[in-house]
Amino acid sequence: MTTAASKKPKNEASASPFPPALQTKLAKLGLHTAHDLLLHLPLRYQDETRIHSIANASLGQAIQVEGEIIDTTVQYRPRRTLVCRVEDDSGMMTLRFLNFYPSQIKQLAPGKRVRLFGEMRHGFFGMEMVHPQYRMVDENAPVAEALTPIYPTTAGLGQASLRKLVQASLAKCDLADTLPHDVLQPLGLPAFAESIAYLHQPPPDAPIELLAERTHPSWQRLKFDELLAQQLSMHQHYRRRRAQSAAPMPPRQRLTRALLAALPFPLTRAQQHVMTEIASDLTKPHPMQRLLQGDVGSGKTIVAALAALQAIENGFQAAIMAPTEILAEQHYQKLSAWLGPLGLRVVWLAASLPKKEKQAALTAVAEGEAQLAIGTHALFQEQVVFRNLGLAIIDEQHRFGVHQRLALRQKGAQPHQLMMSATPIPRTLSMSYYADLDVSVIDELPPGRTPVVTKLVSDRRRDEVVARVREACLSGRQAYWVCPLIEESETLQLKTAVETFETLTATFPELKVGLVHGRLHARDKAATMAAFKAGEIQLLVATTVIEVGVDVPNASLMVIEHAERFGLSQLHQLRGRVGRGAAKSACILLYQTPLSETARARLKIIYENSDGFEIARQDLLLRGPGEFLGARQSGVPLLHIADIEQDQGLLEAARRIAEKIIAEQPEVAERHLQRWLAGAEQYLKV
Ligand SMILES: Nc1ncnc2c1ncn2[C@@H]1O[C@H](COP(=O)(O)OP(=O)(O)OP(=O)(O)O)[C@@H](O)[C@H]1O
Secondary structure (H helix, E strand, O other): OOOHHHOOOHHHHHOOOOOOOHHHHHHHHHOOHHHEEEEEEEEEEOOOOOOEOOOOOOOOEEEEEEEEEEEEEEEEEOEEEEEEEEEOOOEEEEEEEEEOOHHHHHHOOOEEEEEEEEEEEEEEEEEEEEEOOEEOOOOOOOOOOOOOOOOOOOOOOOOOHHHHHHHHHHHOOOOOOOOHHHHHHHOOOOOOOHHOOOOOOOOOOOHHHHHOOOOHHHHHHHHHEEEEEEEHHHHHHHHHHHHHHOOOOOOHHHHHHHHHOOOOOOOOHHHHHHHHHHHHHHOOOOEEEEEEOOOOOOOOHHHHHHHHHHHOOOOEEEEEEEHHHHHHHHHHHHHHHHHHOOOHHHHHHHHOOOOOHHHHHHHHHOOOOOOOOEEEHHHHHHOOOOOOOOEEEEHHHHHHHHHHHHHHOOOOOEEEEEEEEOOOOOOOHHHHOOOEEEEEOOOOOOOOOOOOOEEEEHHHHHHOOOOOHHHHHOOOOEEEEEOOOOOOOOHHHHHHHHHHHHHHHOOOOOOOOEEEEOOHHHHHHHHHHHHOOOOOOOOEEOOHOOOHHHHHHEEEEOOOOOOHHOHHHHHHHHHHHOOOOOEEEEEEEEOOOOOOHHHHHHHHHHOOOOOOOHHHHHHHHHHHHHHHHHHHHHHOOOOOOOOOOOOHHHHHHHHHOOOOOOOHHHHHHHHHHHHHHHOOOOOOOO
16 A cells, blocks of 8 residues: 555645655655654664674674774775774774765764664675764764664655654654554554554664564554555445446346357356356346456356356347457457357457448447447447446456556446456455455366476477477477567567567478567457467467467467566466367476576476466565556555565454444444545555
């Protein structure tokens, strides 16, 4: 969560209690009011309460020492460095400053007394500190009585000023508890006033380890408060939705039965189960907001089709929005094949459609001749008008921003919403950030799939991989060759894709090789994909445009070049393109050495795991929720203090208590949200 402050409308800033220059700096930290400063908690603490003697200082720990400067020189080897010698009663040490200011030479002149804070280590010339924090002092200058809090700050705003501001807000703000004793006592949590004061001004005997690890009861209290506020806001949002009305769409079964009878497979138990949940939601008189999670290849598309049918059977239109043209086109192919024979019209809307076709599609949607519209971002553009959109389905929901999903929803009067995701959301995340959604999970794969064998192969053994691709393709199977990801430059990425295609075409004269990448015209992309699907192309060289949704069951081999550059969920998604038929499938991750530590960790996880939930859980641990949720793109307000993995116990408690408070003490909920969200609407809007 960016504390509520950062979500405040700009015009409120004019009422800021701070002078303009300070106001600007504080705003960079998301701080606008005294109350925001109160909740701006230290990043860590420094123990400046003791002065250690140089000779006995423990190594490798941040400590404070004090002494007199006896020598100051600028050395030029190996790099320009300011070097000072400092002495106390016990011994001597060296200070080193690279990139120093010329004024420091004077400031740190021989004869001056200096108090230093830093990590002591054994250097070539004995004890030394590199870039310590320092303060010029007089003899007998007082020593800090308590741990010194170190705050997150910004350029031009020193720790001392920030500390003063926080102290002032501690004195000024209302610290009364928002939570009653009977909530806090069973959890063993201290009072708010006591906790916040402790964290900003720890007493002299405060245990620095517990504070550093954030396991001290005062931290626990603040974390609990934050988590509770998040849960309360989610509950409120949930209840608000329940209070809205939407058209009930009970199952009518006529078309649904016909579709099920025509399918070449029966639904899995998991598909039936999620369908029951969706069907029941659609029957209710308030808008559904359900997230359908299913690992790659678990069969979400047919569930989307059945949900759409339920809306259509009730006289409404449905829309399916997908993040890429390839995926949208594929949905279009599948759903037209399923729904066309039932006498329904499915239209396709993409930015690249020729004008005439687009106009025809738009008219069909506006006049209600088309019951289902499938497309990309093009679906929520201004010129798209639905006659009566009753259900909006969003595939790969996390790839769309909040506003884009909202824009599609606004194409109807309170349509039901089904979001789908093949990137499983770990339990802790769905308990926190997704708590206002109903969640359905397809937790089994259709029968007859053989697990994909994953192989990690160094790029030096490329020849073996080439031989393997040849063998697979010549025996009637098909393969993908995924080009390296070059995040920094799309042009370079494109160039690499074309070069890979050329090299592989030359390497495999006996095979038909195809190429798809993002810059191809949609029609060419679709034609190549169709040829691959039809088996006319045996080896498909592709960028990550094939990452989601592509479904060609005969493809049983995938090679991913520079696998070390891809993210975990990308690798899992890509790998999910094979193993969709009965044939034994393999995914070869070609990597280039040396591997960075995180790349090694990622490859190990993908090699050892095939379950998307486990991969997602480990991904979350590796990257943290901000990166995982793509917070930067979606603007998801994140928790600042609590850590959903470390604080799972508190999260569970907050969830339980939020429910109770909302039901039994709504005024407590209001008061608590007022403190933590200060009027901002909620933590996360989905
Ligand atoms: N119950 C089933 N039995 C057999 N095959 C099924 C079943 N349900 C779906 N399939 C087939 O499984 C394949 C994968 O289904 P689908 O493309 O819907 O997966 P998905 O969940 O959308 O996966 P992804 O996230 O990778 O796109 C398709 O070929 C589909 O026809």
